[in-house]
Amino acid sequence: MAGYSDVLIGLQYGDEGKAKIIDLLANDYEIIARFNGGCNAGHTIEKNGIRLALHQIPSGVFYPNKTLYIGSGCVVNIDKLKEEIKDVEKEGIVLKNRLHISSLASVVQPHHIIIDSLTAGSIGTTKNGIGPCYADRAARISKERLLNIRMGDLLEDEDYYFGKIEENLKATIEQFEIDFDLSKTMATLKDDFNAIKEFVEVDTLFMDKQINMGKNVLFEGAQSFMLDVTKGTIPCVTSSNTQVGAAYVGGDLNPKYHRKTFGVAKVIMSRVGNGPFVSEFGGEKSEKYCMYHKREDESGRDALALLASEDDFEMGIGMRLLSNEYGASTKRPRRTGAFDLVQLNYAVKTNGIDELFLTKCDLLNLYTKTNKQKMPLITKYQLDDQKIDFVPASSRTYYRVQPTIEYRDIFSGDITQLETVEELPRELKEFVKEVEDYANCKVMGIGTGPERNDYLLF
Ligand code: IMP
Numbered sequence: 010m011a012g013y014s015d016v017l018i019g020l021q022y023g024d025e026g027k028a029k030i031i032d033l034l035a036n037d038y039e040i041i042a043r044f045n046g047g048c049n050a051g052h053t054i055e056k057n058g059i060r061l062a063l064h065q066i067p068s069g070v071f072y073p074n075k076t077l078y079i080g081s082g083c084v085v086n087i088d089k090l091k092e093e094i095k096d097v098e099k100e101g102i103v104l105k106n107r108l109h110i111s112s113l114a115s116v117v118q119p120h121h122i123i124i125d126s127l128t129a130g131s132i133g134t135t136k137n138g139i140g141p142c143y144a145d146r147a148a149r150i151s152k153e154r155l156l157n158i159r160m161g162d163l164l165e166d167e168d169y170y171f172g173k174i175e176e177n178l179k180a181t182i183e184q185f186e187i188d189f190d191l192s193k194t195m196a197t198l199k200d201d202f203n204a205i206k207e208f209v210e211v212d213t214l215f216m217d218k219q220i221n222m223g224k225n226v227l228f229e230g231a232q233s234f235m236l237d238v239t240k241g242t243i244p245c246v247t248s249s250n251t252q253v254g255a256a257y258v259g260g261d262l263n264p265k266y267h268r269k270t271f272g273v274a275k276v277i278m279s280r281v282g283n284g285p286f287v288s289e290f291g292g293e294k295s296e297k298y299c300m301y302h303k304r305e306d307e308s309g310r311d312a313l314a315l316l317a318s319e320d321d322f323e324m325g326i327g328m329r330l331l332s333n334e335y336g337a338s339t340k341r342p343r344r345t346g347a348f349d350l351v352q353l354n355y356a357v358k359t360n361g362i363d364e365l366f367l368t369k370c371d372l373l374n375l376y377t378k379t380n381k382q383k384m385p386l387i388t389k390y391q392l393d394d395q396k397i398d399f400v401p402a403s404s405r406t407y408y409r410v411q412p413t414i415e416y417r418d419i420f421s422g423d424i425t426q427l428e429t430v431e432e433l434p435r436e437l438k439e440f441v442k443e444v445e446d447y448a449n450c451k452v453m454g455i456g457t458g459p460e461r462n463d464y465l466l467f
Pocket residue numbers: 022023024049050051132133134135136137138139140231232236245246247248281282283
């Protein structure tokens with residue numbers, strides 16, 4: 010009997026807390042697989058006092074018997090992956106024969122990182138070379154210079170393909186006229202590849218064979234739906250397809266094994282980098298501020314006083330401090346905003362989400378300390394004289410959308426210690442019901458606190 014595959018994605022702008030849900034679902038699967046992105050993703054997981062910052066290795070490392078797969082839709086930063094593997098193994102966690110990297114996954118080459126740093130401009134990328142790497146994958150060659158180098162290529166002929174990487178690096182150094190230690194970079198890259206090459210999977214039918222042995226797969230999305238390169242808030246998006254269907258392209262399995270789709274949404278929303286965010290506290294001012302400030306700039310401020318401010322921008326800073334919304338990879342302040350039901354519904358419909366998980370519900374009590382003392386909710390979008398129920402194709406248009414904000418009563422107590430959903434405050438149960446009705450989708454669970462076990466399932 011063949012197994013099945015499920016897909017889990019974030020429905021907003023990333024950082025919804027997907028790793029925690031994967032952790033709680035992981036028992037049902039033998040394989041946890043990534044299908045998009047690279048080391049631009051980042052999450053910290055913790056178990057028995059061991060804290061790991063993961064960027065490329067799929068979640069589920071703490072389960073010794075799970076297979077971890079990095080699919081062909083991913084782009085691999087070899088140097089950083091080597092470090093990540095070292096960090097994981099240092100904790101006594103075995104990856105040998107567990108971690109498999111598709112031969113078809115593209116290598117993030119040194120010139121990609123240079124180009125990302127020099128040209129990505131106002132998108133506010135993570136500067137990991139993700140965009141230039143996907144661009145080279147699509148461009149394939151430039152005047153007979155081979156642009157897309159895959160992990161399997163390096164395995165097949167190191168001398169030849171490292172030569173190609175060096176050619177690309179030289180061309181970029183010349184193009185931008187920069188000082189760069191080419192030989193040191195190449196030497197490190199070769200050494201690091203040698204340290205990780207045992208993990209490269211040459212069998213391009215690996216996933217198909219696994220599922221036909223009865224194994225179940227959970228595909229773990231990176232970056233989230235609103236950052237999808239086709240459907241997101243273009244151009245301020247990542248460079249890969251983050252939507253559910255992409256799991257069956259970049260995850261190296263055909264779609265007939267698909268069973269179920271999970272979506273994760275954070276009830277106080279956040280976004281890192283630029284781009285439309287209609288429910289942002291402090292709007293445009295906050296967007297600009299977050300681009301040019303660091304965590305240290307606000308760490309000494311009185312969070313509760315800020316939260317109580319009449320000014321939404323100040324309130325947003327208080328919310329960020331109290332909900333600790335700073336980038337895991339970049340440490341940048343994340344822009345924060347109210348829960349947007351219109352956008353959620355759009356994401357649920359576009360991706361065919363079967364079950365929703367709402368994270369950070371414990372923090373909704375912060376709204377009782379705001380000036381309005383109620384929870385704001387975006388319930389409608391108005392574009393000029395029209396009501397719309399979708400995210401516009403153009404970001405310029407999306408910036409013009411006027412959201413309708415409705416206010417709901419919210420609980421003031423601490424829900425972290427509650428053990429059953431029956432004990433949840435009435436206001437939270439009503440909120441969950443409102444989400445289910447609005448998006449016509451079941452809520453399977455909620456996050457009730459920062460720890461691994463702080464969640465309740467419905
Ligand atoms: P890139 O993926 O590094 O090219 O960055 C493109 C945009 O996606 C930027 O706004 C980043 O901040 C955002 N981004 C990339 N990865 C993540 C993530 O894992 N969480 C949240 N935002 C991300």
